[in-house]
Amino acid sequence: MAARWQALERGPVIPGGSSVAYRTGDWRQERPVLDLERCVHCLFCWLYCPDSAVLVRDGRVVGIDYDHCKGCGICAAVCPPKAGAIHMVPEGEP
Amino acid sequence: MKTVATRRVALTGNEAVALAWKQIRPHVVAAYPITPATQIVERFSQYVADGEVDTEFIPVESEHSALSACVGAAAAGARVLTATASQGLALMHEILYVASGLRLPIVMNVGTRALSAPINIHGDHSDVMGSRDAGWVQMFARTVQEAYDRTILAVRVAERARLPVMVCLDGFTLTHSLEPVEVYPDEAVQAFLGEGPRDGSSLLGEEPITVGPLALPDSYMEFRRALAEAHARALRILEEETEAFHVHFGRDLPALLEPFGMEDAEESVVILGAYADVVEEAVRRWRERGRRLGMVRLVVFRPFPAEELRRVLARTSEVVVLERADTLSGLGGPLAVEVRAALYDLAERPRLTDAIFGLGGRELRDAELDAFLEAGPRGRVVYLGLKEAGDVPEPA
Ligand code: SF4
Ligand code: SF4
Numbered sequence: 001m002a003a004r005w006q007a008l009e010r011g012p013v014i015p016g017g018s019s020v021a022y023r024t025g026d027w028r029q030e031r032p033v034l035d036l037e038r039c040v041h042c043l044f045c046w047l048y049c050p051d052s053a054v055l056v057r058d059g060r061v062v063g064i065d066y067d068h069c070k071g072c073g074i075c076a077a078v079c080p081p082k083a084g085a086i087h088m089v090p091e092g093e094p
Numbered sequence: 095m096k097t098v099a100t101r102r103v104a105l106t107g108n109e110a111v112a113l114a115w116k117q118i119r120p121h122v123v124a125a126y127p128i129t130p131a132t133q134i135v136e137r138f139s140q141y142v143a144d145g146e147v148d149t150e151f152i153p154v155e156s157e158h159s160a161l162s163a164c165v166g167a168a169a170a171g172a173r174v175l176t177a178t179a180s181q182g183l184a185l186m187h188e189i190l191y192v193a194s195g196l197r198l199p200i201v202m203n204v205g206t207r208a209l210s211a212p213i214n215i216h217g218d219h220s221d222v223m224g225s226r227d228a229g230w231v232q233m234f235a236r237t238v239q240e241a242y243d244r245t246i247l248a249v250r251v252a253e254r255a256r257l258p259v260m261v262c263l264d265g266f267t268l269t270h271s272l273e274p275v276e277v278y279p280d281e282a283v284q285a286f287l288g289e290g291p292r293d294g295s296s297l298l299g300e301e302p303i304t305v306g307p308l309a310l311p312d313s314y315m316e317f318r319r320a321l322a323e324a325h326a327r328a329l330r331i332l333e334e335e336t337e338a339f340h341v342h343f344g345r346d347l348p349a350l351l352e353p354f355g356m357e358d359a360e361e362s363v364v365i366l367g368a369y370a371d372v373v374e375e376a377v378r379r380w381r382e383r384g385r386r387l388g389m390v391r392l393v394v395f396r397p398f399p400a401e402e403l404r405r406v407l408a409r410t411s412e413v414v415v416l417e418r419a420d421t422l423s424g425l426g427g428p429l430a431v432e433v434r435a436a437l438y439d440l441a442e443r444p445r446l447t448d449a450i451f452g453l454g455g456r457e458l459r460d461a462e463l464d465a466f467l468e469a470g471p472r473g474r475v476v477y478l479g480l481k482e483a484g485d486v487p488e489p490a
Contacts, residue, residue: 008320010295011197011256012309016302
């Protein structure tokens, strides 16, 4: 939020539930790229992701929630080496 | 002007404050008792135990927790009080900023006292001066009566200004001395204070809100600037609410400062707190001997009433600041530093002497004060009543 100071009569009080609209994915330096061809759907990445950013439907990984993924790389680290379905790429690179 | 029927009772400062608390009927009190404000909490918890007030009383394990609980309750929309002193206030330090930053109208009584080391339980202003930049309004009582009155007044000031307020009473000098106090009926206090701060902008209001979100470099500075503005406005609110207090209870309290003999004064003494009585007597003595001496007792230290002080001191050529704290900067105590800064804009500035006295509860004796005033102002920093007194060198 960026208000003029004159408008801040009440101090730091803002509408409730505002965190829902906050895209923590903005902080990311590196982004996990998922290769669904190689994924064995073991769900390690889903289990370990600290931001619940691995999207799963019907027990299968379907994608990454980039609005909230902070790019920690844990998913890539826990993905079984034989699968190697996630690799991290710097933000801004394809 | 309405005058409420008062009852005259002998009370210590702590008892008077506890009684004010009972009459205020706060929703929540969270406190950890510490000398010399312990009796406030003791006495008030007795009122709660006896069912004389239905406050949610939260005894906690530290002052840090006490103020934290107050912050939570005030954010929820409750009318909240607490009390502390000295190391206890120091332990609250972190949360003082949270309370003011969140613009919560908490009222706290401080039995002002020295800070360790060395260990000392007695009175001076070192503790509250350490909190001077924490964003709290700081009022100082001169008498037990005033401690009682200002505690009630502070609730309205806090709620209107959306700022936390400290009502300071000199440790032991006021907290433990017995004085006749004119006490108002409970209903009169409650009528003055009304319902409380719940106004829809609190956690228990109509709309869901977030209190104290993250404010990154894009917005933090605006919040701090808005807080400074709230303090600037608090001076006017203090004046208006003091007048409202006058109208309601019939008691005329000074709002920002209290001049004595300043109409024709060439020299003036500036003081904060209970020792104003001792100084006023000295001023009286000297005036009888034909010296044009006056006194200005500051009521608020935060916000600092610079303009008002400048106006009242402008005609004097000598200003002596008497204060019970030091900044250890070589430039004098916190009060002198601010008075000096306030006077700097004058075309003709009075000479200023800072006399630091009464640290750790040391008495200021009439003879010492007279000898000091006799010697005349020196334009530097002196420690008054010091054993083997030697003045500190003039700051460069
Ligand atoms: S990079 Fe970190 S935050 Fe993003 S999906 Fe992987 S584990 Fe979750
Ligand atoms: S850890 Fe690797 S293999 Fe397992 S579900 Fe996640 S992406 Fe697929």
